[in-house]
Amino acid sequence: MMAGFTPFRRLAIIGIGLIGSSIARACRQHGLAEEIVAIDRDAGVRDRVVALGLADVVTGDAAEGVAGADHVILCVPVMANAALAAIISPYLAPGTIVSDVGSVKGAVVKDVAPHLPEGVFFVPAHPVAGTEHSGPDAGFAALFVNRWSILTPPEGTPEEATRRIRAFWEAMGANVEIMTPEHHDLVLAITSHVPHLIAYNIVGTAADMERVTQSEVIKFSAGGFRDFTRIAASDPTMWRDVFLTNKDAVLEMLGRFNEDLLALQRMIRWGDGDELHKLFTRTRAIRRGIIAQGQETAAPDFGRTPAPLPPVKADPA
Numbered sequence: 517m518m519a520g521f522t523p524f525r526r527l528a529i530i531g532i533g534l535i536g537s538s539i540a541r542a543c544r545q546h547g548l549a550e551e552i553v554a555i556d557r558d559a560g561v562r563d564r565v566v567a568l569g570l571a572d573v574v575t576g577d578a579a580e581g582v583a584g585a586d587h588v589i590l591c592v593p594v595m596a597n598a599a600l601a602a603i604i605s606p607y608l609a610p611g612t613i614v615s616d617v618g619s620v621k622g623a624v625v626k627d628v629a630p631h632l633p634e635g636v637f638f639v640p641a642h643p644v645a646g647t648e649h650s651g652p653d654a655g656f657a658a659l660f661v662n663r664w665s666i667l668t669p670p671e672g673t674p675e676e677a678t679r680r681i682r683a684f685w686e687a688m689g690a691n692v693e694i695m696t697p698e699h700h701d702l703v704l705a706i707t708s709h710v711p712h713l714i715a716y717n718i719v720g721t722a723a724d725m726e727r728v729t730q731s732e733v734i735k736f737s738a739g740g741f742r743d744f745t746r747i748a749a750s751d752p753t754m755w756r757d758v759f760l761t762n763k764d765a766v767l768e769m770l771g772r773f774n775e776d777l778l779a780l781q782r783m784i785r786w787g788d789g790d791e792l793h794k795l796f797t798r799t800r801a802i803r804r805g806i807i808a809q810g811q812e813t814a815a816p817d818f819g820r821t822p823a824p825l826p827p828v829k830a831d832p833a
C-alpha cells in the first residue's frame with residue numbers, strides 16, 4: 517500500500533473490462549482494498565476474472581455485489597450508468613462513495629446523481645488512459661501510471677469524499693485534476709472525442725474507396741493511415757455512447773475543425789506554401805510539448821521496433 521492511503525474495506529467494481537480490470541489489478545498490486553468484488557453481467561467475463569484472480573468475490577448480481585461496499589466504481593459504457601445506478605441505489609450503505617470512469621462527465625452526473633440515496637457520496641472520475649483493446653484480459657495494473665485522472669465532484673460533495681478518491685487514483689500512479697463536468701466535456705471533446713471521430717471517418721472513407729483497392733490501403737498503410745486505424749479500432753459501444761452523450765461539445769469542436777479544414781483546403785488550392793509551412797511548424801511544437809510532459813515517447817514512430825534486416829542472399833557462384 518502507498519503511504520497516506522487507507523485501503524477501502526470492500527471495493528465493488530461493476531463492469532470488468534479494460535478499465536475495470538485494470539483498477540482491480542492496480543488495487544491488488546498496491547493493496548488499496550481489503551476485499552475486491554467484481555460484478556459483471558457476462559458469465560464468460562466472470563470466468564476470466566476467476567481464472568485471472570482479479571477479485572475476492574465475483575458475481576453477476578449488482579445489487580448483491582454492492583451490499584456492504586464502502587466504494588463502488590461503475591466501469592461500464594456511459595449510457596449504461598443510469599440503469600445500473602437505479603438497480604444498486606437501494607443497496608448502498610450510508611457513507612459509501614460511488615464513482616465511475618466514464619469518458620463523458622455531464623451525462624454521468626445527470627444520470628447517476630438523482631438515483632443516489634442521502635448520505636451516499638458521488639465523485640465521478642475519468643482516467644485519461646486507455647488502449648484500443650477491451651475486456652478483462654486487456655487490462656494491466658500500470659495503465660494509470662503518469663496519466664491524468666479528472667474528478668468532477670458535483671456541488672455539495674463533502675471534501676473528504678473527493679480527497680479520498682484523489683488519494684485512491686494517486687495510489688494507482690495517476691495525477692489528479694478537479695474540474696466541472698461541463699469543462700471536462702469541452703476539453704475532452706477536442707483532445708479525445710473529435711480525434712476519434714476523425715479516425716473513424718478516415719478509416720471509413722478508405723474502406724469505401726473505389727479507385728484504390730482495399731489491399732492497397734492495407735499494403736501502403738505505413739504512410740500514416742495505420743496510425744488512425746489503431747484509434748478507429750476502439751470499442752464501438754463505448755464510442756457510440758460518447759458521441760451521443762457529449763453531443764453539444766463535440767458539435768462545437770467539429771464546427772471549428774471544419775472551418776480550419778476549409779482554410780487548409782484553400783491554402784492547397786491557392787498554392788500558399790508559406791501558410792502551410794507555418795501551420796505544420798506550430799503543430800510540431802505541440803507534439804514536442806506532449807513528449808516533454810511524459811505523455812508520449814520521444815522514440816521515432818511511437819517506439820515501434822524496426823523489423824530486422826532480412827539475410828543477404830549470397831551471389832550465385
Ligand code: NAP
Nearest residue numbers: 531532533534535558592593594596618619646647650651
Ligand atoms: P470494456 O472493456 O468494453 O468493458 C465494459 C464493461 O461494461 C464490460 O464488462 C461490459 O460487459 C460491461 N457492460 C457493457 N454494457 C453494460 C450494461 N448495459 N450493463 C452492465 N454492464 C455493461 O470497456 P472499457 O474500455 O473498460 O470502458 C468502460 C468505461 O471506461 C466507459 O465508460 C468508457 O467511456 C471509460 N473509459 C474508457 C477508456 C478506454 O480507452 N477504453 C479510457 C477511459 C475511460 P459485456 O462484456 O457483457 O458487454
